[in-house]
Amino acid sequence: MPELRELRTNFWLHEATVSGISVRGAVIIGERFSAVWDSLSHPTDVAALSDVLGEKPYYLVYSHADWDHCWGTAGLARQPLAVAAHFACRRRFDQELPEALNRVQMAEPGQWGAVRLVPPNLMFNTALTLDLGGLTLELHHLPGHTEDSIVGWIPQWGILLGGDAIETPLPVVNSASGIDDWLARLESWAARPDVWQTVSSHGAYDGREALERTVAYLRALSGDRDFVLPPALDSFYTEAHRKNLALVAGERDADAANTA
């Protein structure tokens, strides 16, 4: 069952588990507008958000175009004012997602038949600020996990929505070439004393810990120091860590071959 929890006044987290993966989104209620951060994996995941959203117009934001963050949109009772995301997210909706959804709908029509792709229509390259009235949600590009990944910053609260750019026990790396830039951008967030709380889409959130741990992991992955990981990783993260290491090793081999 999807869960809705008020973390502070006018800030809600919504969480759901699909195919064993737990995903977290957020709702920010401003004086004039609200914002929904990710529609999660399935229309049923967001059906209960109507209670929180009321009648106020709202923006929907996609942290990136991975299925577990944007396939639930058809479950929102009212249309958003606009769907905000990075330009690369829109490209993935155009090029990659129709086939991916078609594949799972053919395989499991009962499970995925209600999913409809709702592409972003308010796109940005570097940053975009949504004025919600009394509150702002700044969207910043933070590629690395995927090229379309973004984070959401609420300066009035010191809350950073991390999407999958921040994840514990460890982030999922899809391309070794983007790690340095990912790490540099996260380090600049981590250097800011006004970041009080980070909320990532997967894993624990507790103050800034998820941000600090993601930075430490990416530093270790780039060869800067040793990994500090929990003694027992579940099978998903054990496999993710193995793949991350293999990606980086593959990149080093390629570099060595190029310079040989």
Ligand SMILES: [Zn+2]
């Ligand atoms: Zn995810």
